[in-house]
Amino acid sequence: MLALDIRNLNKKYSNFQLKDVSFQLEKGFIMGFIGANGAGKTTTIKSILNMLHLDGGEIRILGKNMAEHEIELKQEIGFAFGDIDFYTRSRIKTLTDIVKKFYDHWDDEAYRNYLRRFKLDEKKKIVELSSGMKVKYSLALALSHGAKLLILDEPTSGLDPVARDDLLDIFQELVVDGEISILFSTHITSDLEKCADYITFIADGRIVNSAEKEEFKETYRLLSGSDSQLNLVKNRLISYKTNSFGFTGLIHAIDFDPASGIKATTPSLEEIMIYHAKKEAANV
Amino acid sequence: MYNLMLKDLKLGVNPWFFAMPFMMGALMLVPDWLYLIVPMYFFWITVPNIFAQYRAQNDLLFTSMMPVTKPDMVKARIFVIVILELMHIGAAMIYGLFTIRLYPDLDYHFFAPHLGFWGLCFIMMAIYNLFLFPMFYKTAYKYGPAQLSAIAAAMVFAFAAQWTGLQSTYLSDRFNGSGSSHTAFQIAILAAGIVIFMAFTWIAYRISVRRFRQVEIR
Numbered sequence: 001m002l003a004l005d006i007r008n009l010n011k012k013y014s015n016f017q018l019k020d021v022s023f024q025l026e027k028g029f030i031m032g033f034i035g036a037n038g039a040g041k042t043t044t045i046k047s048i049l050n051m052l053h054l055d056g057g058e059i060r061i062l063g064k065n066m067a068e069h070e071i072e073l074k075q076e077i078g079f080a081f082g083d084i085d086f087y088t089r090s091r092i093k094t095l096t097d098i099v100k101k102f103y104d105h106w107d108d109e110a111y112r113n114y115l116r117r118f119k120l121d122e123k124k125k126i127v128e129l130s131s132g133m134k135v136k137y138s139l140a141l142a143l144s145h146g147a148k149l150l151i152l153d154e155p156t157s158g159l160d161p162v163a164r165d166d167l168l169d170i171f172q173e174l175v176v177d178g179e180i181s182i183l184f185s186t187h188i189t190s191d192l193e194k195c196a197d198y199i200t201f202i203a204d205g206r207i208v209n210s211a212e213k214e215e216f217k218e219t220y221r222l223l224s225g226s227d228s229q230l231n232l233v234k235n236r237l238i239s240y241k242t243n244s245f246g247f248t249g250l251i252h253a254i255d256f257d258p259a260s261g262i263k264a265t266t267p268s269l270e271e272i273m274i275y276h277a278k279k280e281a282a283n284v
Numbered sequence: 285m286y287n288l289m290l291k292d293l294k295l296g297v298n299p300w301f302f303a304m305p306f307m308m309g310a311l312m313l314v315p316d317w318l319y320l321i322v323p324m325y326f327f328w329i330t331v332p333n334i335f336a337q338y339r340a341q342n343d344l345l346f347t348s349m350m351p352v353t354k355p356d357m358v359k360a361r362i363f364v365i366v367i368l369e370l371m372h373i374g375a376a377m378i379y380g381l382f383t384i385r386l387y388p389d390l391d392y393h394f395f396a397p398h399l400g401f402w403g404l405c406f407i408m409m410a411i412y413n414l415f416l417f418p419m420f421y422k423t424a425y426k427y428g429p430a431q432l433s434a435i436a437a438a439m440v441f442a443f444a445a446q447w448t449g450l451q452s453t454y455l456s457d458r459f460n461g462s463g464s465s466h467t468a469f470q471i472a473i474l475a476a477g478i479v480i481f482m483a484f485t486w487i488a489y490r491i492s493v494r495r496f497r498q499v500e501i502r
Binding site for chain 1: 295342346498502
């Protein structure tokens with residue numbers, strides 16, 4: 001069953017456009033949603049939450065159309081925004097007492113367990129929490145109302161490596177039972193190397209690729225070679241950089257001939273993002 | 285809607301603003317003052333601060349992510365403001381009763397705090413609501429221009445009403461006089477004021493919802 005089914009989202013602004021954004025997330029998996037700043041990650045997420053008026057496209061969550069079942073589906077969606085704070089001067093207890101009233105399936109016992117597990121002190125004000133603790137608090141709220149789909153926008157941005165690793169472990173634990181699915185937007189690709197099952201890559205408002213993580217990486221090759229070898233593949237490269245030793249460049253695996261003798265490796269997610277960004281910059 | 289109202293009251297309204305009606309209402313005890321100014325403290329001080337709080341705490345995004353409808357969001361916000369408006373007028377009315385008994389022989393130059401005066405206060409708040417909410421919900425974010433326009437409109441009405449009262453001895457007598465015929469007139473003005481307050485606030489709600497539906501939460 002699909003937790004999230006996005007088809008042909010289109011949204012046009014004067015200076016930016018989402019163009020035919022489509023991707024699907026299977027229930028019980030973590031999808032990393034990557035792209036440079038301004039690529040359209042947050043616009044896509046806000047479209048999923050029905051916050052924007054789309055020019056076209058359809059969003060289905062847990063099999064239901066979001067536009068038609070928004071209120072019902074929001075009972076099953078949890079969210080965390082890593083870089084936006086809400087009611088920072090309120091205490092955790094005050095905020096929880098208010099938020100829980102909106103959810104039909106709120107489970108107080110589960111909430112207490114998550115507070116203990118995440119070491120959250122109810123008496124603390126939101127402003128007193130570290131960035132990682134704020135995300136954990138959002139997760140505690142989401143999981144206590146029985147959210148089946150977690151939409152996390154840059155949840156690890158601004159966290160130190162230990163806090164990031166801790167959160168990534170939690171994400172992985174959450175999907176183990178196959179009930180919860182996570183869409184996790186970030187530009188910190190190393191986080192996804194650790195925990196994502198699927199990767200969706202957006203650049204300049206278009207989905208470049210959406211696939212299982214290893215399959216995603218295998219669709220590319222990172223080439224390195226001499227200047228003379230560069231001339232052999234230059235036209236097929238997504239983009240490349242030159243240095244005193246020659247070049248390194250990214251190419252689609254199907255465009256690469258292993259017999260050419262050029263050294264090829266599987267690129268990291270970060271390298272894929274960087275070389276695509278370089279292509280976008282060259283096209284501007 | 286009830287939960288949204290509770291959220292708006294608990295998170296967005298500093299407890300200080302629930303004490304304000306009783307503090308500012310005490311200005312009604314000043315003898316022969318321009319009493320129409322008393323309820324104005326509400327929209328000079330309380331409302332801008334409340335709207336600033338909602339914006340600073342990213343309330344729009346916070347609320348939009350919860351399972352709530354846009355009409356309910358508007359309705360809850362309007363109810364919160366109306367509750368505070370009624371508190372301000374109600375507290376001032378109580379102080380007004382003391383004023384009338386404290387200074388029984390006072391010759392009022394401006395409107396005395398009789399029933400008709402409170403009708404004018406309701407109309408002033410009705411005009412304020414009619415300008416504030418529909419303008420604010422064009423963006424659900426920018427409250428400055430909406431506040432300025434609503435305050436200006438309410439004050440123009442208040443001072444025009446008071447100026448008319450000062451110019452017309454007949455009106456002044458009707459608003460400030462005692463006796464059964466004056467009282468009947470004043471009750472009619474109060475009733476009309478309450479009806480106008482409800483009607484304008486309802487219209488403000490309908491326009492606000494229509495506009496808010498077009499707003500994108502960016």
